[in-house]
Amino acid sequence: MNSLFKALNDHTRRAILELLKENDLNAGEIANHFDISKPSISHHLDLLKQAGLVTAIKNGQYITYSINTIVMDELVQWIMKLKD
Amino acid sequence: MNSLFKALNDHTRRAILELLKENDLNAGEIANHFDISKPSISHHLDLLKQAGLVTAIKNGQYITYSINTIVMDELVQWIMKLKD
DNA sequence: TACTTATTTAGAAATTTGTCTAAATACCTA
């Protein structure tokens, strides 16, 4: 849960998830959507990966990132428990 | 949304919410559940309040804190949108 | 093989965060 909350606690990372919801994208395509250096985006992608929110598949020279929302189920359950 | 994710991104603050789910508590009672100084707990309560996750009502010398889960609805909706 | 492109890793700087102690504020009671 910790890595999940941590990953979600950043505007850029949330925006990356919203992008990936529409299409799988490679790292460079993701970076092109932001005014942030590629290494920084790479770091954000790493945090999202650590939380299980994205998966990465090497495609030759490229790395394709996809969203994985299953890990959010635990978060939704936590919230629901709090709501009774 | 930012203050909400920020507030939730800390184990102590999440534990405070879980406590308040069971009972309203005053600041001292909350602090007694943790191995952290009262000023630190006060700071955590402030962040929770900023996010709208708790409300505080002065009760004489005491301040009673209550959970408010309504603000989490927006978070759940954001997650659901991401899930399609 | 040499060059280019895609991506990550490394290391550094600025900012934010979580924690503490000491002091301030607010309320209660004798």
Place this chain on the structure above:
DNA sequence: TAGGTATTTAGACAAATTTCTAAATAAGTA
């Protein structure tokens, strides 16, 4: 009013976070 209890505010410090540039790695192509 004086003294005690509950809580917050202020200021400091260490650790974590976000960002950058430069360099390293990996793959495609002439």
